[in-house]
Amino acid sequence: MYLKSLTIATIVFLLAACGSKMMLFSQADADRGAVKFPGLTVSSLNTGKLNYETHCQTCHGLISPKAKTEQAWRIMVPKMVTMANKKSPMMAIDSAKQASILQYVVTMSTAPAK
Ligand code: HEC
Numbered sequence: 001m002y003l004k005s006l007t008i009a010t011i012v013f014l015l016a017a018c019g020s021k022m023m024l025f026s027q028a029d030a031d032r033g034a035v036k037f038p039g040l041t042v043s044s045l046n047t048g049k050l051n052y053e054t055h056c057q058t059c060h061g062l063i064s065p066k067a068k069t070e071q072a073w074r075i076m077v078p079k080m081v082t083m084a085n086k087k088s089p090m091m092a093i094d095s096a097k098q099a100s101i102l103q104y105v106v107t108m109s110t111a112p113a114k
Pocket of ligand 1: 052055056057059060063068076077080083084101
């Protein structure tokens with residue numbers, strides 16, 4: 001019994017620790033993004049950032065979302081996905097991942113300065 005609650009406490013702690021590290025986006029970010037991407041959530045921004053960091057710095061450094069306009073990102077993301085998938089077909093970016101990357105960079109391209 002004691003051991004079981006200890007295990008649960010550990011899991012809760014680990015989840016909380018992971019969760020706090022993941023909380024990089026505010027609800028305001030999600031609301032701003034949802035204007036362009038209906039249904040966008042903080043969690044989908046986290047997914048997009050993770051996919052961006054996984055797939056988009058193998059040839060060059062990470063480019064800040066703010067470095068480009070929405071228009072530029074809408075051109076660059078598909079172009080880069082094509083290039084990335086040619087280079088690494090084993091970890092190809094599927095359309096869902098591509099969409100999450102676009103949502104993340106476009107939403108954060110207009111993030112207010114903190
Ligand atoms: C296969 C290598 C490769 C991968 C993977 C890659 N890129 Fe690129 N990226 C390039 C090259 C080469 C350039 C410069 C030439 C060009 O613009 O086509 C570039 C340029 C860019 C630029 C323009 C930079 C500037 O200074 O104007 C952006 C934005 C960009 N990449 C975003 C991405 C994103 C987003 C991803 C992930 C989906 C990604 N890249 C993955 C090779 C890559």
